[in-house]
Amino acid sequence: MSDSVLEQFRPLFEPKTVAVVGASAKGGALPNVFIRRIREFGFEGEIYPIHPSAPEIDGLPAYRSLGETPKPVDYAYIAIAAAQVPPLLREARGRVRFAQVISSGFGEVDEGRELQEALVAAARAGGMRLIGPNCLGIYTPRGRVTFTEIGPREVGQVGIISQSGGLGTDIIRRGFSRGLKFSGLITVGNCADVGPNELLEYYLADEQTRVIGLYIETAKDGRRLFEILRDARAAKPVVILKGGRTQRGRMAAASHTGSLAGDDRVWVALSRQTGCAMADTLDQFIDILLAFQALAPQPRHPTRRVVLFGNGGGASVLATDFYARLGLDVIPFGAETVGALGALKLPPGTSITNPVDTPVGTLQQDDGRVAEKILEAIYASGRPEALVMHLNLSAFAGRTKSEVIDNLVQVALRVQSHYPGQAHFVLVLRSDGEPQLEERKREFRAKAVALGIPVYDEMANAGHALAALASHERFVHSRQPRDR
C-alpha cells in the first residue's frame, strides 16, 4: 500500500518532465514566471511549453498539445481560461501523470460547477490525475519545482497540504523566516480529483517527511481522513489548521445531541482520537510545526514540568500563569536544586526558584558563561521536561557586548547535550520592535534555527507549541499496547 502511494505520487514531487500551459510568446504571463522560477530553483528535467501557435517560448521549443511532447509529462502546470482546460486535458492521450490546474472559475463559483464536472471527466479521459483547480501550484524542493518566489532549496521534513493557495504562500514565506524546512507543500484548491486524504497518505509513507501540516476548509470525506489518521497511530505528528470551524448546532436537530453538535466538536474529537494537533491561527500552526520539526516527542515522559529561565520577572510570572492554563507546570524547585543554585552566589535580584529570573546584570557575568553553571544545576536535579530560555533583547541593548547573547545560547546547547532526551529546549527572543533590535533578533534567530532550536517571539507562543507537543506525547503514551 505505502509503496504504491509513494510510486503513484513520485512524478508529482520529483517530476522529470514538466509541461507548462498558458505561457505567452511575449512573456509576462504567470506560466512564464513559473518557467523562470523553476529554472532558477534548479530544475534539471525537461520543460515543455504548450502553445497553439508559437514555435518557441522563453527559449524552449513549444508543442501544440499535451499529447505531442517528446517524452510523457510527469507534471503539467496549467493556467489558461477555465473553459479551455477540459479540451486541453482530453488531448493528453494518457501521456500526462499529474495536471495541476491553477485556473479558477470552476466549482468554487455556482456557474462553474458543470465546468468542474467536465474537467474531471476530461482528466479521466486524458488518463491523468488532477490537482486543483483554483490553486497556486506545488513547492517541492526535492523535485526543484516551485510556484513561489521565495522558497528554500534545502529539502526539509515538513510536508504541507493547503486548500488555499494564498495561505500556502504565507506558510512557505513565514515558515521559512521562522526556520521551517519543507519536504513539500502542495496547494489543492477545489480538490476535484486528488484531495488532502491521498496526499496525507503520501506524506505518511514518505520517508523524507517527519511532520505533516494540513490547512483544510472542507473535509469532503471526513470519515476517510479519520481512518487514515487513526490507522497512522500518530507515527508522525500531524497539525491541522481548520478554516470554517463554527459553533453552530445542526439546523434542524430533533434531539439534544443534534443541537449540541457544532462543526467544531468533530474536529476536537478527531484530534483527541488520533493525536493530531489543532491550530487556531496561521501563527499557531507555524509555531506548532516548528516545535515538532525541532523536538523529538518523548512519549515515555510526556512534557509537563517546564523551567523558565531568563530576564524579565513579570513576563515569567505571566507565562507561569498562562502555562498552567495549558496544562504545563512551572513549579518551584526542590531543596536540592535551590541549594545548588544558591551555592553559585548569584547577584541580588536573581530569583533561584522556578521561574529562574536572572536580570541582565546576572546574565552578563563572565560574558554569559554564568548560564552554564545555572543550567547544570537545573538539569542535574530539577528534572525539567522542557526548558524555555527567554531573553528580552531590549534589556540587553546598550549594556552588553553582543557576544553575550551568543554565549548564552551556546552554553545552553552545551548543557542540553549533556542530558540527551531529558528536556525540550526552546528559545524565546523578546523585543520591542525597535528596528536595530529587530535586526539583531533576526540574526540570533537565524543562528539558533541553524542549530535546530525552535525560536518564538513570546512565551505564550512557545507555550502553545509545547502544549501541542505534550498533547501528542500523552496521546502516544496513552495508546501503548493495552488499547488493542
Add this chain to the structure above:
Amino acid sequence: MSGSEAIAEARKQGRAALDEAAGKRLLESFGIPVPRSVMVSDAARATGALAGIRPPYAVKVVSPDILHKSDAGGVRLGVRDREEAALTIGEMAQLPGVRQARVDGYLVEEMAPAGQEIVVGGLRDPQFGPLVMVGLGGIFVEVLADVAFRICPITRVDAEEMLSELKGAALLDGARGRKAVSRSAILEVLLKVGGDGGLLMVHAQDIEELDINPLIVSESGAVAVDARLILTQPPMDADGRR
C-alpha cells in the same frame, strides 16, 4: 420483534422515529440495560398485564404523534402499584394532547434505582459518519453544553477520555457527599452505543440522531430510562447514499 425489525417496521409505516418501546428493544438487543417493562393497550388490561413486573412503576404514553411526552402529560413516575397504574392509564387517555393522538399503547416500566443522570447520544455527521456523545444530565447538558463527542467506533481509552473531558466529571466520583457511581457501567454503554460493532456503527445508515436521556447510573449499574431514535430521511443505501 428485534431491533432491526423495529427499524424496518417504522420505515414501512413511514415514521421518522422509533417509538420509545421499539427504541429500547433496539438498545436491549445491543446489551444496553433498559428497565423491565410491559406494553399495555388500555387501562382495563393493566392489572393483569403487570403481574410480572415490580412496582413502583413509570407509566408513559407511546404515540408517533407525541414527541415531547412530558409536555403532553404523558409521563407519570412513582406509580405505587398495579391498581394505580390502571388508574393512571385511564387518566392519561383522557388528556387532550393524548386523546387527539394515535396511541399505540402505554409503556409501564419498573422504576430505575436513583442515581446520576447521564445523557448518551449519537448522530450521523454528513462528513464523518456516526458520532457518539456523552454528558451529565440536566443543566450540564441543557445549559452548560458540557458534553464530549467522538467519532465512531470508539475504543475503551476513547470512552474513558470522554468522561474525563467533562467539566462535571467529579460528580461521577461522588462530589458533594454523594456516592460515586459506576464509571465502568457508563463505559460499557458508550462502547455498546459507539464502539466497534455497536449500535451506531451497525445501524449507521438508519440512525440520524439518538438520545438516551437519561441513562441513570448507580453505584453498580446503568439503565437507559428514556430513548429517542430519529431515522435518516430518506433511507440510505448500503454506501450511505440517498
